[in-house]
Each structure stands twice: as C-alpha cells, then as structure tokens.
Amino acid sequence: MKFTLKDYQSDAVREVLVNLKKARTRWHAEGERNAFSLTAVTGAGKTVMAAAVFEALFHGDDEYDFDADPGAVVLWFSDDPALNEQTRFRLMEASDRIDPSDLKVVEYNNFNRATFEAKKIYFLNTQKFSKNSLLVRGFDQEELEAKAGDLLPETRPDLRAYTLWDTIRNTIEDPSLTVYFVLDEAHRGMGNFTANAQNARATIVRRIINGASGVPGMPVVWGISATVERFDQAIKASNEHNKLKNVVVDSAKVQESGLLKDVIILDIPDAAGDFDTVLVRRATERLRESTEGWVAYAKQQAETNVVAPLMVLQIPNKPDPNLVGQALQTVFRTWPELRTDCVANVLGEHRVEKFGDYTVPYISPEQVQDHTWIRVLIAKDAISTGWDCPRAEVMVSFRAAADRTHITQLLGRMVRSPLARRIPGNERLNSVFCLLPHFDKKTAESVVDALMKGGDDETQPSFARVLVNPREMTPHPEVSDAVWEKFESLPSQTRPQKGAKPVKRLTALAHELAVDGLLADAGKKAHAAMHKVLDAAQDKFRDDIVARRQSVITVDGTTLHANLQSKKRSFDEFHEAADMAVINDFFHRAARVFGLPVANTYAQFLAQKAADPDDPDSLLDALDDARTDIAALGLVSNVQPFFDTAADRQAKAWLEEYRTAIKQLPDDRQESYRQIREMSTEPQDVDLVRPERKDEMSEERLGETTKRLPTYKNHLLCDSEGNYPAKLNDWEEAVLAKESKRDGFKFWYRNPQQPGQSSLGIAYLDDAEYKIVRPDFIFFAVENDGAVVADLVDPHGTQYSDAVPKLRGLAQYAATHPAAFRRVESVAEVNGKWRVLDLTRAEVRQAIATTTLSAAALFESEVANDYV
Template identity: 40%
Template sequence: MRFTLKDYQTTAVGTILTTLGYAREDWHGRQRRTAFALSSTTGSGKTVIAATVIEALLHGSDEFNVEPDPSAVVLWVSKDPALNAQTKSRFIECADRIPAGDLVLLDKTYSEESLQTGTVYFINPDKLRDRADFVKHTDTRHFTFWEILANTIKDPDKTLYMVLDEAHEGMKSPTSTEQTIVQKIINGNGVNPAVPIVWGISATVKRFDEAMTKADAFTKEKNVVIDPKDVQDSGLLKNALTLDIPDEDGDFSTTMVRDATLDFVEICEAWDAYCDEQGIDRVVPLLVAQIPNKSAGERDTEKGLKEEDEIIHLVLETIRKHWPDMPADCVAHVLGDRATIEVGAYEIPKVAPQDVQHDHRIRVLLAKDAVSTGWDCPRAEVLVSLRPANDDTYVTQLLGRMVRTPLAQETSVERLNAASCYLPYFDKQTAKIVAEEIMGMREPRSGERGAAVSKVMLKPVTLQRNHDVPDEVFRLIRDLPSFRKPAAAPRPIKRILKAAQALAQDELVANADHLAHEAMFDVLDSIISANLDDVEAQTKLIMTADIRRILVERGKGEASDSTDTRDADAATVDDALRHLKRILTSSVVNRYLGRNIQVAINDAYEEGDPTAVDITAIRARVAALAFIDANVQKRVEDAADSLTRLWLTTKENGIASLPDSRKPTYEAILEMAREPERDVVEIKTDERVDSVDTDMNPLPAEKKHLLSTAEGDYPLEQKMAKNRWERATIKYEQSLGTLEGWYRNPSTAGKHSLRIAHKSGESWKSVQPDFVFVHLVDGELRPSIIDPHGAHLGDSAPKLKALAEYADEYGEEFDRIIAVGIEKDGILQGLDLKSSKIRRAVYESPADSDSIKRLYEEHGTKYTIIPEEI
C-alpha cells in the first residue's frame, strides 16, 4: 500500500479483514453465507480502505497480521462502468502489490469457465440485462456470466468475495416480487446459487441492510461504521462550505456566476501562492457550473437543445468576462446526452467524469447529474448551480463532492480549507435546510448525508489575531499542559520506523533508519546474552521435528506408534520465524537476521572456513526469541518508544518549520503513542466563521477572544449562541473586570485544542474543556478553565473525573478549574476542582447521572446568575 492510512481507516481495514476471515471459514466449513457493509460518509476514503483490504486478502499483510487467501476471487459491482474504471485506476494508484493485470474490467469478451483466483473483476449491471451479449452463449463464449459466476461459487478451491459499491444502489425493486440485477447476483437468479460473501460499501446502507436482512440465504453481520467526526478530524475533508444565496426574490443567475468566477480567480491565486510558498506541485482548482435538466417534453427537441445552449453560452461568457486569463481550451462537459457542444466561439468536448481530476487543462466543468454519486475530484473548489430550489436534496448530495481537500490534508491558509457554492435559485428556507442537514443538525430527507463538514457558512467573516489581547496571553494558552490521547492499538516499532523514515527524509536525523534498527538490535542481543540457555534449548526444538508413525498390522486389534526425530527443513524454521515477525515486524526480524548472518560469514572468513556458516541454524536461533520467557516484545518496544520520544522532543523546532505537506506525517507519528504525550495548543492565525445563523439573523458577538474581526468581535457559532450556560459563562468572566483574553477551546481533539487524555475503562479518551479565560490576578496573568457541561449528560462522569485528575497534576498552573454542572433557579452551580476535598468526592462518586447531580448539589457553589437577556 503506497498510502499511509488514517487511524479510522486502519481500524476499519482490520475489522473488515476479520469479518471476511470468519465469513470464509463459515462458507467452506458449513456453507453459511455472510453479508455486511462498510458505512462511511462521502470523502472518507472508502476506496482506499477497500484497496487495502483486497491487497491484504490477495497478498497477505504483516501490518494486519493476515496470510494471503489463495482461494480469493473478488467481484466488484458498481452501477456505472465509469465508476468501475475510476475505482480500477484508484487501485493501481494506491495498492502497489496488486498487479494491474489482476484488475479486470469484466465484459462479454470474457470466455473462461469461471473467474480466476487472485483477481479483482469489475462489473456493472447494465452488462447483464436480458438482451446483453454477456448473458448469452455465442460461438466464442460457451459460458454466460451467470454460469461463470455459478462455476466460481461451486468450486471448493475458490472463495468469491462480492463487493457492492454504492450499496444503496440496485437494492430497490420496481415491485415487491421482482429482483434487480444486483439482487440476482447476490441471491441467485433462480437457477444459479447465491454468492457466499457480500460486502456492501456506501454512505447510506439502510436499503442494503433491509434487503440483506430479508435474504434468507444470508447471515447479516454487524456493519463496520466510521464516525463522520473522525473523517472530519482527519484532514481529508474541508472544514467548511460557504453557501451564497440571494437575499431577495429575483433572477440572480448572472450575478451569481459572476461572483463565483471572481471567487474562483481568488482561489486560484491563493493556491498558486500557497504552493509556491510550500514548494509543492501546483494545485489546479476547478469551477463546476451545474446547469438544469431539460424538461421532460423537450429533452430531445431542437427547442430544448437551443435553450440549453443559450444557458451554456451565457455562463461561459460571464465567466470569461470576469476571468480575463481564462484559457481558450479549459472548458469541458460531462452531459450524458450530448457529444461535443459548439456554442458561439466555444467548442466544448465531452469527458468522462473520472478523467476530470487528472486533466489539468479542464478548469471549468459543465455538469448535470454525472458529478453526484461516486464522482471523485478533490480540486473542485467552486460550484455554481443553476438548478431550481426544489432540487435542494440533490444539491445536498452534490456538495459532498465539493468537500474533499486537494492535498488530503488541512492547510495553514484557512481560505483554502473551505469550498464555495453559489445557489441563485435557492431561498432562505431551502438554504437553512441544506445547511442544517450538512452540519448534522437535522436528519437528511434523502437518507444520505452528502457531506460531513463542521460548519456551513452563509455570510462568512474572517477572524485574525486579536490585537486587543496581549501577546503574553497567546503564549500562556499555547503552553498550557495539553496531552493527546494515545493510539487505540499502539505499535511502537512501527512508529519508530515511520519516524526514522520521516526524519531522514527531512534531513533532521542522519541515518535514522540504521539508528532505529540498531537500537532494537542491541536489545535483542542483550536478551540472547542474558537467556542463552533458554535460547539454545528453543533453537534445538525448532531445528528438529518429531514425526509420529502409526502402524496397523493385519490380525492385531490395536495400532502401535513410534516417534522419529528428524532435522527440520527451511519451511519449519520459516513457521517459527513468522511468530517473531508478528510481534517485532518483518523489517526488524529480517534486518536482524541479515546482520547476524553477515557477522557469521565475516567470522568464518577470518577463521578460514567460509563454508562453515549454518544459515538455517542462525535463523532458528533468532526465531527462538519468540518462544522464550523474557518479555522480548515489551523490551524492544520500550527501546523503540524511548528513542522516538527523544527524536520528537529534540527535533521539535525543526519539525515545526517544515512545510504543511510534511505536517500530517508527524501528526500521524505523534498519534501512534502508547502513553499520553504533551503537546502545545496551536492557536490558528486566521479562521473563517459565519456571521449569521441558518435563518440569516446576525449572530451575537463578544470581545477579547484570541481571534476576532478587525473590529474586535468574535461571532458566537449558532450552537453556542443558543447555549445559555456558555453565554452566561462568557458574560460573567467579562464582568469581573480583569479579563485579558479568552479562548473557546475547540470541541474536537485536534492540534488547536487544549486536550486532556484520560483512561476510560480499557480505552483512552480525550476531553476538551469548553473555555480558557486569562485574568490579571495580583499583577500576574493567570489562566482558568471553566467547563459548563450538564451533569445529566452521558459523558459527564468521565469528563468530570478527567478534569479532576488534570487539576490534581497541574492545578497549580491555574487560577481556577471549575466544572459547571447544574442550574438552580437561574443560578449555575460549579465544582471547584482545585479543592482536594472536592476532587476526592469526584473520585469516590459513582458514575451514574443521579450521583453526579448529587455531587453538584452537595459540593457545588454558585458560579453565576444567568442574565435575563440570554
């Protein structure tokens, strides 16, 4: 795999491989069929996840501890041949261990009796319609698709894994009794058998789940579900969408196309400047102009084409007028019912949707429906949609195609972390619905969440460093004790190897890879030296194999047996080594073997007998480390962890000065820790936020926040504006007269947050307290954490305990640490967590909601009165 997976992707791959492993055993063991789905939002990298799974399935994976399945045949089903071609290209791009020749677009030219193992086949249902050639016998093809599929399923040496892309498609029959083609593949067509394993992939799997639950032949397993928040936090999606709609009724299409063009030109200039500054390949933004469908009665008429051409000509002329440098050949279209379009001076070629991303000549794309489901084009930065307002559900889905980040990471320029959408035929109510659906404030009517962004802006403003706040306040908050949570499944050895590669690439540590391996080799050498007798005993066991012979003689009622001891062969030693590779990685074990063999060869040459080297014995001696009682894994991991932390600490300044393109690599390394590690709070230098709510009403604003408009205002986001407790907290802290600055701590556990890592059961969690206020106390700047969080909420107990533990350790650095949990008669009650007595009460309190409420009632004190105007 050429790509480094995000944490949520790694988790999903491991779970899917486990599910497929059990499904394979169930099929061959008891003919039990399995169905499940991967459910994840648009932009989460579902294809990358699938490619990683299939690569491991076909070729094995040390990282996921799976052996290759020699029986595997993969059938990838998608509704559109263009999507299949796009998926195949994506597989070639990221799954480097799958030969391109093993990725086959299946069609009527296929004439084999069955599908072949080790191969991924792509098919779309249109090729299997009743009159299609692929379902007929011909002179050159003696097997129909259905017979090929049946022969593959019936072959005991093959395991057919069917992957259904966009799994909600093809699962809805026109009638309750009629099956779609996709359902015939899955369930059998009445003559041929059902497939053994079905893996669906979709942002919305409800329809798939319902269909598979009704299918008696299948056992429905638990779906693999990816939290949209994890996707948003990963940097794969933009932080925000801007929806620009008219303030009043009227035809604003030309105005909106103009505004979209001006915005597009600004985005192009911003990307050019950013790429030059970062020293990276140029990002080439794309402007998408979505035109309306022709009416049902005029789809193929001359009048319909003429009207459509007039719209296209008007759009392009408006774009050219406001983009003087517009290249002559930069326009293309993906209109399914048109060939090359000639309007005015424009000759507009038709392109396949999957080709748009990599064809940088295309800067303006004319589209209708082809850029909705499945379209992948991260360089699409600006959309202007001339579709009517009653198509708002469709546009909501389309917006999901606009939120991918071109570099698969967040940039340091906030403007480049947002996409812009101009919607001249939308009204306020429609915009409100679209915005709230995308932000998860209401359930989508379509059943499909088209995008997963944290905010949708209708009238954005830019926040920058607030010059009314002293520099010391920024530095104080930046350096507060903040700890990122450890990885769910930490792998210190993989972490040091990744760190070594990155540090060497960035010329921060010379020979880092060699140093990393040598540090672990020193540990292995010391373990062998200290446990020599055990190592030799295990080596002897590995080097010999006990063969049991059972003899039955005619006339005797009982069998006799004997055991012979023979020398083990290379395969036996390989089996033993495989155990060590699983705990120490193939890289470390292979390199350690290579070093030991080379040392033995050198010693043999010095002694004048180079043939005396027994490589099998050396391999067995190393393999013995897996079977001795010496905490081999922990000791090697401890050494790896120690060196990684040393490098990250001593090279912190060098890492901080690297371009943005390198930052995600180190973020991933930091997030692979097995214990909480301290980090700084990286306060943004600029941020775009909305100035109105979804009803287009101005949002309330407050002063002295670290980031503000030029006028010193910080607009409160809609959720905060409606939160009485949070607004009362801000008002109270400002009323004290000593406030020098404050920070609304982001709720996500990212680099911009003050994070408190804590253990919850067996897993690590992260708490982000809501507010940090800095007051001037006796002439000294002192920070305070104020966290209004209702005691009735499900996470109140672990969050309160985490804050108490944090206060235990770092309370001296704060003026106050107060958890606000209940409201009585308009008064907010808080717990003073700097009090050891109250912390003890928190630790001793049961974790249920009623106990936490009693804790506030018995130990809480008045924090503030909620003002009547809030």
C-alpha cells in the first residue's frame, strides 16, 4: 500500500479478509454462497480499505496472515459508470501491488471472454445489463426471437461469442476460479425488497447476486456502504446466501483519526428573504477568509499545493433563475478578485444553465474535487451518493426548512478533511460553515441532533461540536510565552493499536527519517540493528532452535497397512527430507514474526557470512541454509517477545533522539511521525499543540427563547473582550471557582472533549479495550520562584460504569509523568461533601489499581481527602 492504514482501517481489512477466506472455503467445499457488508461513515476511506483487501487477495499478506487466492476474480459493481471510474482511480492511487492494467472497465468494444481472468478487478454497472446493452444482447433467446421477427439468423444483429451473462456463468462454474462480487453503495439497486416482498420483480443487481435464467448466484458477495440495512434485508429475504457477520467501522475512531472535519458551524439568521444578499455576502466573506487561511497555512508550511475551498449554493427544486443570478452577482461584488468563470452546476438536468447574466456549465459531481477552478457550486437535492468533496467548506442553502434531511445529507458529503489530516491548532480550517436562511432555530435543532447523534445504525457520522451562531476565540493576549511553553510540554496520549508490530513501526520510522534527511541510511541501520537482535536470539535459544530446525527439514508421517485377509492393521512411521517448498512455507511463517523485509535481509546477511567467496554456487546453498535457520527461529515461541521488545526499544530511542528535529518539520511530515508513534500496543505520548483559533457557542436555546452563556476571565482562549463563554455544570463551576482562588493562579484551560492536537487525552483500559478520557481542566500558576506549573483537575462523574477504569487510567498517567504536573487530582461531590483523590500519591494509585469498590466508595474511603 502507498498509504499507511489507520488502526480502524487495518482492523476492518483483517475482518473482511477473514470473511472472504471463510466464504471461499465454503463455496469450494460445500457450494455454499455467503454475503456480508462493510459499513463505515462517509470519509472513512472505504476504497483504501478495499485496495488493501485486494492486494492481500491477489498477492497474500503476512501482516494479516492471509494466503493469496490464485483464482480470485473481483467484480466491482455500482449503478454509476462515473463512480466506477472514480473508484478505479482511487485504487490506483492507493495500491502499489495492483497493476493498473489489472483494473478492467468492461465495455462492448474491449470485452469478449469465455471467463473472467484471475487476479483482475472488473468494473461493471447497471447499464451494462439493460435489455438494450450490446454486452447482453442474445442471451435471452425468447427476447432475441421476438426482436428479430422474420429476419433470418444471418441477417440478425451482430451476436457475440459470449454475452456478459455467459461469462459470469462460466466463471462461477469454473472450479479453479472464485468470484468475489463487490457491491459499491450497497443500499442502492436493491429496490424495496423486504421479507414481505419476495415476489417483487427483481432488480438487475438482485438478479446478478441471486442468479437468474440459468446463471448461478454469486458465490461471495461483499456489500460496501455507509447504510446497509436495505442490502442486509435483501440478502436475508432471498435465502440464497448465508449471512456472515458484517464488518462495522466505529465512527468515533474515524473522527479521532482526523480524516473528518471536527466542527460544523450553522448560521441561523433571525430573518431572511429569498436569496438574501446580506447572507450570500456573509457566506462569500467566509469563503474568502477560508481561502486566505489556506494560503497562509501553505506559505507557513512551504507547501506548493494550496487547498482551494469551495462554496455550495443549494437552490430549491424550482428556482427563479434571475434570483440565482442575483446571488452570484452578490458573490462577485463581495469578492471582486474571484473569477466569474469559477461557477459550475451539478443539477439533474446535466446541461449548461443560464442564471441571470451568468452561464454556468454542468460538471459530474465526482469530478468537482479535482477541478480546483470551481469555487462556487450550484446544487439542488443532496448530491449523488458516492460523491464527496473535502474542499467544500461553505454552504448556503436556500431550500425550505422541511428539507432538513437534504441538508444533513449534503453536509455528509462535505465532512472529509482536505489534507486527510487535522490542521494543528486551527479549528477554522477543520470546520464546515453552513448558512440556513430559511430555518428558524427550533427547526435547526433537528439538524444539529442528526449531526451530533449520527444514524440509527451507528454508522452515520456524529459530531461532538455542531455550533449555531458561534463566536471566535483566539489566544488570550496576556498569556505569557512561559505559560504556552508549559502547555505545549504536557504529554497527551494516543489510543494503542491492537495489531501493531514493533518491527513494522521501526522500519516505517526509518523510512521517514531517511526521507527527511534526519538519519542517513536509516533503513540499513534499522535492519542491521535487527540482525544483531536475531543473532543474539540464535545464541540465547540455541537448544530450542536445533530441535525446531529438525522439524523444518523433516516431514514426519504415518503409513497405514491393512491386511484384508487377517483383518489386521498396522501403523509405520516415516520420515522424509523436506523440499524447499516446505522450507519456504516455514520461512514465510517466520517472516510474519520478523517482517518479510527484515527476514529477507537477514537471510542474505547470514548467507554472505557462510558462503565461500571463491565459489559462486555456494551462496545459493548458504541462502537455503539461512532461510532454514530463520524458519526454525520463528518456531521458537520465546523469540517473538525478545525480538519485538528490541524493535520497540530501538524505535523509541530514535523517536526521542530526533524529537526536537521532528518538531521543526512541516505539519504533514509531523503527522507521519505521529502516526508512527501510534503504531504501538501501548499508549504513546504526543505533544499538545497550541490552539490558534477556536469557535465556541455564546448562547443556548431554552424553549422559544435564547439565553447567553456565562463568560469567564483568564481562559487561554478568549474573544476580543477577554471573555470565554462556556456552559459548565455545577461541579465544574465549583472546581473552577476554587482553583481560581489559589495562590499563584494565572490561567485555566477547558480541555476539549473531542479529538485534536490541542486536547489532552489519557488512555485507559475498559473491558480489555483501550479508550481515551479527556480530563476537564488544566490550571496554570506561577510559583514563588517564578516557575510556571500546571495542575490537572478533573471533576469525575462517579455514576458511570467506566468511572473506575478512567480513574485507573488517570492514576497510571500520573505515575508515568511525575514531572509534567504539580497536581493531578480527581474531584467528586459525594453525599454533599467535596472529596479529592490525589493521584500523585503512590498509595492512592495502589488503592485505585486494586479496588473492588465503586468510584463513589473510593471517594468516601480513607485514601481520599476533603477538597479544600
């Protein structure tokens, strides 16, 4: 893969491969058909995950412990040829193991085969199977006779040797091949097929999946979508396929990854007319501001490719063209430097449109992202499924309030981050701005609820921060550099990755260090370090390796002798020397422990030491011996933890050695190292990033009225008047009041509860799964000697089921980082009395680690103190 997969993507790929292997085995052994789906939110990287699956399917993958299927045939199906082309391009963009020539678009003039070819991906769409399609003409004999009428066979339209249906049937019936049918946007094309509608006329896609007219059903069906209910219902109701467990991507992990924008800002004017020029002007100003922000960011990062943000004008189904023209006129008057030919439409009419004095060409939705000349896009309903445009950052919707579903759907098309990563410290560049002039605030609440709660099936995006008419916060002008330096020194933690391999982390780190010129020949040095570790393992586990080597080079078995006359049986053991095919199989198993690149270079390293330099043939023999030694080494159970510990130690040493140099790199390069830090089975420390700008709500709605939120002084971020608006609960109010009165207090920071480089996260274990808790407050004070110190104080809800696991995570964090904070305290009100657990004390941490009590009981126990 050209991309490093996110943790959740790697987990999903592993689960999909398990399903595919199971389905393939059942098909060839029992003739059983199987189906399942991969469901993930828009922007999760479904095509990238699919690329990783296809690489493993065609070529095998040691990381996923998956053997290649030499007879794999992939049929990728959607109902839109343009969407297929977009997918084909993205597969080429993501994969370095799939040759572009293996991605075949099936067309009449380039396809006529008895069977599909193995290790190829064929792109099909609904139109290829329509009655008028030349690819299927002649398959249905009755239909052909009806159309031909009295024409003699030799005068009938040109017939193909194999119709598309013939090719599908022949491929499915070929025992050496396995057809994997991948249905993109799997909720489409299934019709309203439910358990109560099994006799309904089948759609084309259901005919392909379930079989029809003598063509068998698909052996393996993999549906991909953000919403798979209709797909699941159709599979269940057909009774043609066994339903395997669906692969579901956790939307919270997608949000945490930075692939989705963090904030959606909704502006709801008190009153507005049709195509109000004031509102269009406001949206244009936001577009210009966003453009300037991206230009400044690119200049700061010395980046040549600048994000060109886009504004979507969403118009009613029957708009007045002159009013739309007036809106465009307002755009260009507000921003005179904007070219007037930067407008396009994605309307259903698929034609050039005339709006007032402006002629607006049509463009296919999936092409919008790549055509950066488009800065204003005119749309009606939610743009077609499968389309997304990360650079779409501003939307003005002139649709009626009743269209709130369309609003949420279109926003779902706009949530991907333009650079596929979070912009550190600048929330504005991680946001989407939406102006809703025809929505009152009450109706807008339904939009907010839909965006914050996500879909009913837990696969739709949910956003912790959906802001209505917010105010911008910037760094408090009185905060000293010393306070910010202390803030930036505080260690945050990443969520560990379950399947992380230390050697892969080390070699990835070596690659990045070499790319940035921080460590010359880093790859060679990483491999050399691991060779020394493997040498040490050979010495340390020598006796075990000798025994294992024998099992590698010898195949043991038993011969059964049956005497039919005496009715007696006997068993004789046999021992045969293994051939290189068997030895290579053991070697590849070992490569799953050591990583194939390291295993290969270590084999060459051993062979060169053992070979006779005057005998060229001896090198090949030495290489076979070396691979046998490595195969035996991989069978010794104690070797892997020994090897992994050393690889992890080397990676940590390099990360620490080059920590300062890495921090001087541009954001995109720092992001690469951040991802490498996260490639660990243990929580890893990452630095906090100083926030540069942040939007906050300044009022809340209470029934039919609005109420301004309380404002506070001395927050690290504030508005132009030095105030920070916040909705604090009673506990948070009490803690803030107490801490603000302590000697030396200077500033406070309300730690954001959503992921981001400016949010301090702490890892904790809950039911054997790592999660992240984000403590509420960080307070900054100056001691008598002038040193700036930080206090972490967390009002800790005791009523939640994970209250004790969170306490354990906080306690472990305090033990691991004793110098980061002056105080690390968890506070709670229990039975009307304020109590505190001082997590800097070893005896308190021990009590939390071993307790069988509830969180409330811990605060009431003798290990807690009164909070004064």
